[in-house]
Amino acid sequence: MRESSPDVLLRVESLNAAYQAEGGHHRVVRDWSMSLAGGEIVGILGESGAGKTTSALAILGLLTRGALVTGSVCFQGIELIGASEGTLQKIRGAQISLIQQEPLLSLNPVLRVVDQVAEVLRAHLPMPALERKKRARAALQQVGLEGEAVQNAYPHQLSGGQRQRVLIAQAVVCGPSLVIADEPTGALDAVSTLEILQLLRNLVRELHASLILITHDPRLVATIADRVLIVYAGSIVETGPAREVLSSPLHPYTQALLRCRRSRLQAPGVLHERRTSMATSDAPLLSVRRLAKIFYRRGKLAAGPTTVRALLDVDLELRAGRTLAVVGPSGAGKSTLARCIAGLEQPDTGEVLLDGQRATRDAIRRRIQVIFQDPGSSLNPRFTVEEAMAEPLMIRTKKRPARLEIQERLRQIGLPGPVASRLTSQLSGGQKARLALARALAALDDRGQACVLILDESLSSLDLLAQDQMIKLLLDLQQQRALSYILIAHDLSLVAHLADQMLVLRDGRAVESGAPQALFESPIDADWRELVAATRALETGQACIDV
Numbered sequence: 268m269r270e271s272s273p274d275v276l277l278r279v280e281s282l283n284a285a286y287q288a289e290g291g292h293h294r295v296v297r298d299w300s301m302s303l304a305g306g307e308i309v310g311i312l313g314e315s316g317a318g319k320t321t322s323a324l325a326i327l328g329l330l331t332r333g334a335l336v337t338g339s340v341c342f343q344g345i346e347l348i349g350a351s352e353g354t355l356q357k358i359r360g361a362q363i364s365l366i367q368q369e370p371l372l373s374l375n376p377v378l379r380v381v382d383q384v385a386e387v388l389r390a391h392l393p394m395p396a397l398e399r400k401k402r403a404r405a406a407l408q409q410v411g412l413e414g415e416a417v418q419n420a421y422p423h424q425l426s427g428g429q430r431q432r433v434l435i436a437q438a439v440v441c442g443p444s445l446v447i448a449d450e451p452t453g454a455l456d457a458v459s460t461l462e463i464l465q466l467l468r469n470l471v472r473e474l475h476a477s478l479i480l481i482t483h484d485p486r487l488v489a490t491i492a493d494r495v496l497i498v499y500a501g502s503i504v505e506t507g508p509a510r511e512v513l514s515s516p517l518h519p520y521t522q523a524l525l526r527c528r529r530s531r532l533q534a535p536g537v538l539h540e541r542r543t544s545m546a547t548s549d550a551p552l553l554s555v556r557r558l559a560k561i562f563y564r565r566g567k568l569a570a571g572p573t574t575v576r577a578l579l580d581v582d583l584e585l586r587a588g589r590t591l592a593v594v595g596p597s598g599a600g601k602s603t604l605a606r607c608i609a610g611l612e613q614p615d616t617g618e619v620l621l622d623g624q625r626a627t628r629d630a631i632r633r634r635i636q637v638i639f640q641d642p643g644s645s646l647n648p649r650f651t652v653e654e655a656m657a658e659p660l661m662i663r664t665k666k667r668p669a670r671l672e673i674q675e676r677l678r679q680i681g682l683p684g685p686v687a688s689r690l691t692s693q694l695s696g697g698q699k700a701r702l703a704l705a706r707a708l709a710a711l712d713d714r715g716q717a718c719v720l721i722l723d724e725s726l727s728s729l730d731l732l733a734q735d736q737m738i739k740l741l742l743d744l745q746q747q748r749a750l751s752y753i754l755i756a757h758d759l760s761l762v763a764h765l766a767d768q769m770l771v772l773r774d775g776r777a778v779e780s781g782a783p784q785a786l787f788e789s790p791i792d793a794d795w796r797e798l799v800a801a802t803r804a805l806e807t808g809q810a811c812i813d814v
Contacts (some may be wrong), residue, residue, distance in 0.1 A: 274304045274305050275302045275303065275304055276303050276304060276305045276307075276342070276343060276444060276445060276477050277302065277303040277326075277340070277341070277342050277445060277477070278301075278302045278303075278339070278340075278341045279299055279300060279301045279302070279326070279338070279339070279340050279341075280300050280338060280339040280341075281298050281299075281300060281337070281338040281339065282296055282298070282299040282300070282322065282325060282326075282336075282337075282338035282339070282340065282348075283296055283297060283298060283299075283335075283336070283337045283338055284296035284318070284321050284322065284324075284325040284330060284334060284335070284336045285334065285335045285336075286330075286331070286333070286334050286689060286693045287333035287334065287335075288685055288688050288689060292335050293685055293689065294501060295316075295318040295321045295501050296318040296321050296322050296325060296501055297318070297500075297501040297502045298338075298502065299318075299322055299338070299502075299503055300503070301496060301503070301506070303445070303477050303479065304477065305444075305475060305477055306471055306472075306475050306476070306477060307471075307477050307478075307493050307494070308467075308468075308471055308477070308478045308480060308491055308492045308493050308494075309477075309478070309479050309480070309492060309493065309494045309495070309496065310479075310480045310481075310482060310487070310488035310491075310492035310494070310495040310496070310509060311479060311480065311481045311482070311495075311496045311498060312482060312483065312484075312485060312488050312495055312496070312497055312498065312524075313483065313497060313498030313499055313520075313730070314483065314498075314499065314520070314697075314730045314732060314733060315483060315695050315696065315697020315698060315700075315701075315728065315729050315730050315733050316694075316695045316697060316698050317498040317499060317500065317501060317695075318498060318501040319449070319481045319483075319498055319695070320368070320449055320481065320695055320696065321695075323365060323447045323449055323479070323481060325340070326340050326342075326347060326363075326447070327347070327355065327358075327359055327363060327365060327447075328347060328348075328350065328352075328355045329359075329365075331690070331692060331693060336348060342358065342362070342363065342445070343362070343444070345358070360387055360390060360391050360441060360443070361391035361392070361441050361443060362443050362444050362445065363443055363444070363445045363446075363447065364437070364438035364439070364441065364443040364445075364446050364447070365438065365446075365447045365449065366434050366435055366438045366446065366447070366448040366449060366451045367434060367449055368449045368450035368451075368453055368696045368728065369641045369642075369643045369644070369696065370422070370427065370430035370431050370433065370434050370641065371422065371423075371427075371430060371639075371641040371643075371644045372641060372643050372644055373434055374422040374430060374433060374434070375422070376421065376422055376423060377421070378421070379418070379419050379420065379421060380407065380412070380417075380418060380419075380420060380421070380422065380425070380433045381400065381403050381404055381407060381418040381419060382403075383433065383437065384403035384406050384407060384433070384436050384437050384440055385399040385400055385402075385403040387437050387440055387441060388402060388403065388440055388441065391441050392441060402440060403436075403440065404418055406436040406437075406439060406440040407432075407433070407436045409436065409439070409466065410432040410433075410435045410436045410439075410463070410466060411432055411459070411462060412429060412432050412433065412436070416575075417429065424562065424575070425598075426597050426598040426599075426601075426602060427597070427602060427640045427641065427724065428455045428456065428459055428596075428597025428598060429597060429598055431451065431452070431453070431455060431463075432463075434451075435448075435451060435463065435466070435467075439470055442474050442476075443474075443476060444474075444475075444476055444477065445476060445477045445478075445479070446467070446470060446476060446477070446478050446479070447478075447479045447481065448467060448478060448479065448480050448481065449481045450481060450482055450483070450696060450728065451463060451467070451480070452464070452482075452484075452487065453640075453696075453724075453727050453728055455597055455757060456595070456596045456597050456757040456798055456801075457757065457759070457798055457801035457802040457804075457805055458596060458797055458798055458801045459596065459597050460487070460757075460801075460805065461490075461801055461804070461805070464487065464490055464491045467480070467491065468491055480492055483697070483728075483729065483730035483731070483733075484730075484731075485513055485524060485525060485528060485731075486528075486805045486806065488509050488513065489509060489510065489513050490805065492509040493508070493509060494506065494507065494508055494509055495507070495508075495509040495512050495513065497512065497516075497518060497520065497521050499518065499520040504518045504520060504521075505517055505518040505521055513525065523732060524730070524731055524732060527731040527732055527735060528731055531731075531760045531763075531764065549586070550586075550622075550623065551584040551585060551586055551620075551623075552585055552586055552587045552621065552622060552717050552719065552751055553583075553584070553585040553608070553619070553620070553621060553635075553719050553751065554583070554584050554585075554619070554620040554623070555581060555582060555583045555584075555604075555607075555608060555617065555618075555619055555620075556582055556617055556618050556620070557580045557581070557582060557616060557617040557618075558578055558580070558581045558582075558604070558607055558614050558616070558617035558618075558619070559576075559578050559579055559580055559581075559614060559615050559616045559617055560576075560577045560578040560600075560603055560607055560612060560614050560615055560775075561574050561575065561576050561577065561615050562574070562575040562577055563575075576774075576775050577600045577603040577775050578600045578603055578604055578607065578614070578775045579774075579775045579776045580617070580776070581600075581604060581617070581770075581772070581775075581776070581777050582777065583770055583777075583780075585719065585751050585753065585768075586751065587717040587749050587751055588717075588745055588746070588749055588750070588751060589751055589752075589767045589768070590745075590751070590752040590753075590754055590765050590766045590767050590768075591751075591752070591753050591754070591766065591767070591768045591769070591770060592753075592754045592755075592756060592762040592765070592766035592768070592769045592770070592783065593605075593753060593754070593755045593769075593770050593772060594755075594756060594757070594759065594762060594769060594770070594771055594772070594798075595771050595772035595773050595778075595794075595795070595798075596773065596794060596798060597757075599772040599773050599774065599775065600772050600774070600775040601723070601755045601772055602639070602640070602723055602755065603775075604772070605637050605721045605723050605753065605755060606637070607619070608635065608637075608719075608721065608753070609631060609635050609636070609637040609721060610626075610628060610631040610632070610635070611637070619631075621634060621635075633711070633712040633716075633718075634711065634712055634716060634717070634718045634719060635718065635719045635720075635721065636707040636708075636710050636711055636718075636719075636720055636721070637707070637720075637721040637723060638700075638703045638704055638707050638720070638721065638722055638723060638725040639703075639723050639724075639725070640723050640724030640725065640727065640755075642696070642699040642700045642702070642703035642725065642728070643691070643692075643696075643699045645703055645706070646691040646692075646699060646702065646703070647691065648690065648691055648692035649690065649692075650690070650691055651687065651688055651689065651690055651691070652677065652682060652686055652687045652688070652689055652690075652691060652694070652702060653670070653673055653674075653677075653687040653688065655691050655702060655706065656673045656676060656677055656687075656702065656705060656706065656709070657673055658706070659706045659707075659709040659710040660672070660673070660709045662710065663709065663710055663712075673687070674687060676705050676708075676709065677702075677705060679705070679740070680701045680702070680704055680705045680737075680740065681701050681733065681736060681737075682698060682701055682702060682705070686698065696728035697728050697729045697730065697733055699728070700725050700726065700727075700728045700729055701729075701733075701737070703725060704722075704725060704737070707720060708720070708744070711748075711750075716749075717749040717750075717751065718748070718749070718750055718751070719750075719751045719752070719753065720750055720751070720752050720753075721752075721753045721755070722752060722753070722754050722755065722756075723755045724755055724756060724757065726738075726756070726758075726761060727756065727757065727758060734761065738761075738764060738765055741765070742765075752765070754766055759787065759798075759799065759802045760802075760806060762783055763783050763784070763787065766783050767782075767783075768780070768781070768782065768783075769781065769782070769783045769786050771786065771792065771795050773792060773794050773795065778791075778792040778794075778795060779791060779792050779795055787799055
């Protein structure tokens with residue numbers, strides 16, 4: 268894999284990275300070697316926990332204290348492994364930028380987003396404050412965040428997709444030579460995904476920059492990458508031109524990944540057959556009636572309060588043992604709806620009913636749990652996985668759970684053995700999503716009452732094979748514990764597999780509802796029709812990205 272091109276921007280040789288664990292170090296990145304030419308886009312495609320994010324952090328010297336990194340990373344003739352912190356600080360952000368996959372953890376909650384982009388300029392490119400602010404606004408506009416209201420907002424006032432765009436603006440504002448994008452479209456709908464891929468392609472073309480795209484989604488690699496590295500169990504197992512590898516894979520993991528994608532396209536309703544024997548009541552378990560939520564904020568340049576109508580008279584019903592998907596473009600109000608149902612936001616009007624009765628705070632706490640699209644935001648980075656798993660069980664039962672129970676719960680969601688002793692901050696995005704699911708299930712009442720689990724993009728950080736495993740686990744749990752799900756997702760193929768009913772939101776309003784297949788085949792709302800078309804273009808490899 269070693270290359271001798273004089274245009275090589277980045278060369279990685281025999282890179283190894285390991286985290287401290289019981290009895291020594293747990294190796295996550297195993298003997299990685301690769302090179303990247305100027306203006307080239309390389310995709311790193313692999314399963315959750317395969318070392319993709321760890322490799323990016325190792326390149327930039329950002330791994331947690333106690334991590335062990337060996338090998339060589341040479342960027343523009345500068346060796347980064349073992350380089351001084353001063354050298355690394357000059358390179359990070361200005362010459363190599365990183366778009367991380369958890370926006371809520373990466374952004375400062377007390378700074379307006381325009382100021383956060385301006386801070387990157389202040390750290391690397393000295394210029395007058397007014398010029399910094401002007402360039403920061405231009406970068407936000409470049410990623411589709413236009414207008415003073417959104418640019419002057421705080422991170423918690425934005426949708427997950429909007430926060431992801433802020434991170435991209437921070438990454439490109441200094442005009443770096445290399446951008447490492449770690450799942451940059453994980454929180455975005457299909458239309459926004461194509462827009463961001465186009466933006467990243469333009470960055471490479473206009474600034475003569477290079478791009479490393481880290482993802483578990485082969486659709487993104489097929490759309491934008493020149494070359495691809497397939498990663499499995501910490502090692503690079505296959506590499507070559509992206510279209511060649513994805514059309515004629517050699518490694519069993521790559522073959523299984525693409526088989527999984529094809530099966531979703533060919534038989535989207537197969538998993539519903541498992542539900543035919545489930546008995547559900549005709550009466551709704553959960554009802555939402557005319558729910559409305561308006562946020563008020565005062566912009567720096569606004570004469571008066573600015574109102575954001577997040578939800579407008581939304582109705583929905585969910586029966587026991589069923590799954591309702593809530594879909595729509597980024598910023599449509601999906602996460603706000605989840606927070607209102609879970610009692611984390613107080614709606615301005617409307618009501619939430621459980622079993623026909625107005626839901627009390629205690630009933631919501633015992634019977635409704637939500638998993639957010641930034642799973643790391645709900646985890647204490649100083650806890651081990653085992654400690655994080657014990658916490659909700661202790662809160663619910665008022666006693667410390669047995670270690671065997673904790674380990675069994677972790678095993679059921681795919682976090683066995685050595686992972687239990689690692690810090691939650693050392694987990695991959697997919698592993699954090701699994702742990703968040705296990706914690707939510709542990710917090711629900713287990714006394715026979717039907718419960719609701721709200722999955723807010725909680726499967727989006729998992730690779731396809733892991734998603735299939737989680738879907739089957741969710742269906743098993745649905746049968747065993749009378750669980751109902753509200754699935755908030757941008758991946759419409761996932762919705763087609765898991766949901767019985769679907770609600771489409773746009774600008775806080777419900778614009779369509781019904782069975783998923785009917786809404787996919789005959790979309791009425793113009794924006795929903797565009798979203799379905801963009802999804803089909805990504806799924807079939809017909810997405811148009813200008814070269």
